[in-house]
Amino acid sequence: MLRISDITYSVSGRTLLENTSVTIPAGHKVGLVGRNGTGKTTLFKIIRGEMVLDTGDISLPKGWKIGGVSQEVPGNEVSLINTVLAADVERVNLLAESETATDPTRIADIQTRLTDIDAWSAEARASAILKGLGFTAAEQLEPCSAFSGGWRMRVALAAVLFSEPDLLLLDEPTNYLDLEGALWLEAYLVKYPHTVLIVSHDRELLNRSVGGILHLEDKGLIYYTGNYDMFVKQRAEKRALLASAAKKQDAKRAHLEAFVNRFKAKASKAKQAQSRVKQLEKMETIRAPEDAARTVFTFPTPEELSPPIIATEGVSVGYGDTIVLDKLDLRIDQDDRIALLGRNGEGKSTLSKLLSGRLEKMGGKFASSNKLRIGFFAQHQVDELYVDETPLDHLFRERGKEGGAKLRARLAGFGLGADQAETEVGRLSGGQKARLSLLLATLDAPHLLILDEPTNHLDIESREALVEALTAYTGAVILVSHDMHLLSLVADRLWLVKDGRVKTYDDDLQAYRKMLLTPDTRKADKEKATKPKPVKPKITRDQLLALKADVRKCEERVNKINDMAEKLSKKLADPVLYEDGRKGELDTWNGKYAEVRAALKKAEGLWMVALEKLDQAEKA
Numbered sequence: 001m002l003r004i005s006d007i008t009y010s011v012s013g014r015t016l017l018e019n020t021s022v023t024i025p026a027g028h029k030v031g032l033v034g035r036n037g038t039g040k041t042t043l044f045k046i047i048r049g050e051m052v053l054d055t056g057d058i059s060l061p062k063g064w065k066i067g068g069v070s071q072e073v074p075g076n077e078v079s080l081i082n083t084v085l086a087a088d089v090e091r092v093n094l095l096a097e098s099e100t101a102t103d104p105t106r107i108a109d110i111q112t113r114l115t116d117i118d119a120w121s122a123e124a125r126a127s128a129i130l131k132g133l134g135f136t137a138a139e140q141l142e143p144c145s146a147f148s149g150g151w152r153m154r155v156a157l158a159a160v161l162f163s164e165p166d167l168l169l170l171d172e173p174t175n176y177l178d179l180e181g182a183l184w185l186e187a188y189l190v191k192y193p194h195t196v197l198i199v200s201h202d203r204e205l206l207n208r209s210v211g212g213i214l215h216l217e218d219k220g221l222i223y224y225t226g227n228y229d230m231f232v233k234q235r236a237e238k239r240a241l242l243a244s245a246a247k248k249q250d251a252k253r254a255h256l257e258a259f260v261n262r263f264k265a266k267a268s269k270a271k272q273a274q275s276r277v278k279q280l281e282k283m284e285t286i287r288a289p290e291d292a293a294r295t296v297f298t299f300p301t302p303e304e305l306s307p308p309i310i311a312t313e314g315v316s317v318g319y320g321d322t323i324v325l326d327k328l329d330l331r332i333d334q335d336d337r338i339a340l341l342g343r344n345g346e347g348k349s350t351l352s353k354l355l356s357g358r359l360e361k362m363g364g365k366f367a368s369s370n371k372l373r374i375g376f377f378a379q380h381q382v383d384e385l386y387v388d389e390t391p392l393d394h395l396f397r398e399r400g401k402e403g404g405a406k407l408r409a410r411l412a413g414f415g416l417g418a419d420q421a422e423t424e425v426g427r428l429s430g431g432q433k434a435r436l437s438l439l440l441a442t443l444d445a446p447h448l449l450i451l452d453e454p455t456n457h458l459d460i461e462s463r464e465a466l467v468e469a470l471t472a473y474t475g476a477v478i479l480v481s482h483d484m485h486l487l488s489l490v491a492d493r494l495w496l497v498k499d500g501r502v503k504t505y506d507d508d509l510q511a512y513r514k515m516l517l518t519p520d521t522r523k524a525d526k527e528k529a530t531k532p533k534p535v536k537p538k539i540t541r542d543q544l545l546a547l548k549a550d551v552r553k554c555e556e557r558v559n560k561i562n563d564m565a566e567k568l569s570k571k572l573a574d575p576v577l578y579e580d581g582r583k584g585e586l587d588t589w590n591g592k593y594a595e596v597r598a599a600l601k602k603a604e605g606l607w608m609v610a611l612e613k614l615d616q617a618e619k620a
Helices: 040-047 079-086 088-101 104-116 121-132 149-163 179-191 203-208 228-265 265-281 348-357 380-382 391-402 404-412 431-441 461-474 484-490 509-517 519-530 543-570 585-620
Strands: 002-011 014-024 029-033 056-059 067-070 168-172 195-199 214-218 220-225 311-320 322-328 337-341 363-368 373-379 448-452 476-480 494-498 501-504
Touching: 002 040, 014 040, 014 056, 014 088, 014 214, 014 220, 029 040, 040 168, 040 195, 040 484, 056 543, 067 228, 079 121, 079 149, 079 322, 079 431, 088 121, 104 121, 104 461, 104 543, 121 149, 149 179, 149 404, 179 203, 179 484, 179 509, 203 484, 214 228, 220 228, 220 404, 228 265, 311 348, 322 348, 322 501, 337 484, 348 373, 348 448, 348 476, 373 380, 373 431, 380 431, 391 431, 404 431, 431 461, 461 484, 476 484, 494 509, 501 509, 543 585
Parallel strands: 029 195, 029 214, 067 168, 168 195, 337 476, 337 494, 373 448, 448 476
Antiparallel strands: 002 014, 002 056, 214 220, 311 322, 311 363, 494 501
């Protein structure tokens, strides 16, 4: 288990953690939440031993490995698959030692350990993780240098997941994933075999993948059992009880003080007054919880335009001579709330650039309102802010004639107060930069707002404020986001970008999630639905007995082959077999073992088929 005992940590005279303790049981998946700037990332660094505590102690079981996504993302010529395989240091070292080891006993130990850690299936496991994070089989063989920083971060995430540390620390892992990758990670973490501590502002991830919430607030850590929604409910109840207790205590204090003030001068009541003075002195103050300053977004209201604001007919778009999207017949009205769905690389960004005027059509008809104003927000724009200028400087460049007071009011409308207004952008948090970029994108009161991953770096409170602002906004919205919570509350239309086309997706987001996680099952179900159901023939008693006999024979075959495999495994563990001059014999035994394992797999498959036939017959 992870035990945090009475720790205190300060930086630059500011205390982030003070005399706080918590214990996280082994194997638990826990979400670490708290407002931006409270010290979540710092706590991770303390756990990893990168920072020294003022007081207290953090302890882990002996031999536990701690893993997290490295900030130094791979950018060399090593292929993606080999980069991920290299993360399992024990496997790499054992394989290297097996090439040079000469002692028969040591060679046998190495082979046994390689079998124990399932080393021979490592490449398949690594490939499955990379595929889940969006890499095709061909891309997995390409060098890391061929990919951009965001994609390299996915490789780094794949590497740490493959290495399976005893304590997995993930700090906002979905910030560099698309919706499909985020959903895959969500499902993967549920099955992860060890302890996970994850910093995330993704509400759906925290609801589906963790069983506990660690809340960092007021320099302390409090552990809540359950997912994020349960945490919100428990915390609200706790705050209500504290507020009620504080109110009752204030009333009691006022009553005691009134008695003392009234009777302290009277000799007959002096003893009773003194008794109440002592009660007041012993009374430990219950403080009502203070509500943090509420995060807000205030989008300006555009004038209404005649529908549609954008219409396309047979439009094709792409880069150079390459068409990415074709035959686009789309219509957007000012009251639309559209979410773009589709795997990475299918063309969501291309469509966004076309609609925002950043990319010209290659063919077809594209019509838009003459007065149409479009606001565009993408993550790269956050990185393009002038780091040596203040938010106020950015607004003066765009709206200098409005005056400082009005510009400050605009900043306040996006949660950037007086202090942040005159702080250099380079010193602002990721969330504050994102708010500034959103303000700049909406400055002209756009009729259409295109948002590409707007929630990256925003905490949960800011995300809720964004939902409220978008709900109240009177322009059209097109969203690309990995945040299912945001999409489910804002979008009322879904467009699926796939195979060079853009089509309306008629199911809901939960159906889309299910389709992504179980695509083969969904396809099979669809095929079954289109075929007439065959009439089930009645099973005779003799047929049932024959099926049972088949199951029995299959089971006996599996047991027999399994016994053979165990005997061969013991044979291969014999140190004598690895002595000099016996390589030919060793190869023979390894070949037999491989044949037996293949036969076992086939026999188990036949057994499962026989069991399924019997099960279906018994239900008929």
